[in-house]
Amino acid sequence: xxxxxxxxxxxxxxxxxxxxxxxxxxxxxxxxxxxxxxxxxxxxxxxxxxxxxxxxxxxxxxxxxxxxxxxxxxxxxxxxxxxxxxxxxxxxxxxxxxxxxxxxxxxxxxxxxxxxxxxxxxxxxxxxxxxxxxxxxxxxxxxxxxxxxxxxxxxxxxxxxxxxxxxxxxxxxxxxxxxxxxxxxxxxxxxxxxxxxxxxxxxxxxxx
Ligand code: ZN
Numbered sequence: 131x132x133x134x135x136x137x138x139x140x141x142x143x144x145x146x147x148x149x150x151x152x153x154x155x156x157x158x159x160x161x162x163x164x165x166x167x168x169x170x171x172x173x174x175x176x177x178x179x180x181x182x183x184x185x186x187x188x189x190x191x192x193x194x195x196x197x198x199x200x201x202x203x204x205x206x207x208x209x210x211x212x213x214x215x216x217x218x219x220x221x222x223x224x225x226x227x228x229x230x231x232x233x234x235x236x237x238x239x240x241x242x243x244x245x246x247x248x249x250x251x252x253x254x255x256x257x258x259x260x261x262x263x264x265x266x267x268x269x270x271x272x273x274x275x276x277x278x279x280x281x282x283x284x285x286x287x288x289x290x291x292x293x294x295x296x297x298x299x300x301x302x303x304x305x306x307x308x309x310x311x312x313x314x315x316x317x318x319x320x321x322x323x324x325x326x327x328x329x330x331x332x333x334x335x336x337x338x
Pocket of ligand 1: 307
């Protein structure tokens with residue numbers, strides 16, 4: 131289980147190849163959006179495909195859990211405020227993301243933020259830029275990315291966010307997804323693995 135955050139802050143288009151695959155450019159500054167804390171589920175909990183969408187997709191991401199209140203931080207303070215790293219699946223209703231413009235609905239359905247299985251402190255991990263993230267559907271690898279390929283690295287993201295809003299202990303930052311996003315169907319099992327951190331696995335079912 132990861133702690134209940136006051137907010138989940140996400141970064142869009144943070145890997146060049148993923149931005150390209152959806153026809154977008156990497157932004158000049160980090161592109162931020164929220165997922166509501168009510169979208170959080172744990173390892174093993176089902177992702178519910180809402181009837182409102184015909185195209186729900188997985189996004190495997192490296193998650194950062196905040197351990198200290200962080201406001202207008204410099205790089206050293208930002209790094210020091212990281213409680214640890216977790217796995218995040220930024221589940222997205224791609225059709226609604228396109229049609230709505232604003233991403234609140236596309237990113238915000240209940241069960242659209244699997245995270246976990248735990249939070250691993252930096253002291254137990256390789257340097258941040260060596261982290262990698264893998265996404266699989268039914269055991270088949272669909273995504274494989276490296277933190278060093280992020281347009282904006284993890285500490286830069288935290289500095290940027292903390293210049294806008296105070297990050298509180300327990301807050302979760304999803305740092306963007308590498309290329310290879312794709313659809314989820316009822317009966318699928320989707321995994322996000324951050325080697326050294328853990329494996330997050332969730333079944334996919336249709337909403338009743
Ligand atoms: Zn994402």
